[in-house]
Amino acid sequence: MIESGESYYDELFAKKDLQGESFTGIEFEECRFEECDFSDAIFKNCKFINCEFARCNLSLMNLSGSRLFTVQFEECKLVGVDWSKADWPSYHVDFELRFKQCILNDASFFGLTLHELKLEECKLHEVDFREGDFQQSSMTYCDFTHAQFMRTNLQEVDFTESTDYAINVLENQLKGAKFSRYEALNLLESLGIELVD
Structure with missing residues (x-):
């Protein structure tokens, strides 16, 4: 499972259902997410570096204070995301x-x-x-x-x-x-x- 305060490097997360979950201070580097459901999830003060999301549901995801750098989304649902909340x-x-x-x-x-x-x-x-x-x-x-x-x-x-x-x-x-x-x-x-x- 994904836990707050952890760092994940070069990992594959497939078919994770974390709808509505809340995470703080996680660093993801060179990770790939496939067919995950992060709708309504909160990622507060997290970092996504060189990550890929494929066929994920990220609708209404909250990225408050999080940083994204070199992130790719392919065939993802990202309805209602307020990107201005990220850092x-x-x-x-x-x-x-x-x-x-x-x-x-x-x-x-x-x-x-x-x-x-x-x-x-x-x-x-x-x-x-x-x-x-x-x-x-x-x-x-x-x-x-x-x-x-x-x-x-x-x-x-x-x-x-x-x-x-x-x-x-x-x-x-x-x-x-x-x-x-x-x-x-x-x-x-x-x-x-x-x-x-």
Whole structure:
């Protein structure tokens, strides 16, 4: 079992059901989590370094005061996670976070600086990106239905093949950002421009 105050190195955690459990001060390094249920779990002041999560349920997980560095999530459910509760040291800008084919609906990245964030084939309905700095991130093949962008730094972000975003070009920094041609027409809506065929 996983115990508070312990350190785990290069371990595999498979099919663990720790729903609603609470942990403090654990350090995970180079660990892999497969098909685990950590929904509603609390990881307080923990560290996740070079870890991988595959097909895990992490919905409503609380990462209060925890640090993540080089963490990859693949085919995970991460609904309602408030990423702003984690500890993101200000001297760092690229934490090497990667999400692939994940569901991140109702999550919050409010006010975070996460350069080079990687989101690939993710569902991001009603996710809060306001006031954040996500320069040089890759957000490709994602669904941004009702996601919020306001005073967000999206310079050089790659939105190729992503859909359903509503980004006001006057309220966000978009210099050098990439959009698929057809979907980029959504950007004109914020300017009140009507397109006629």
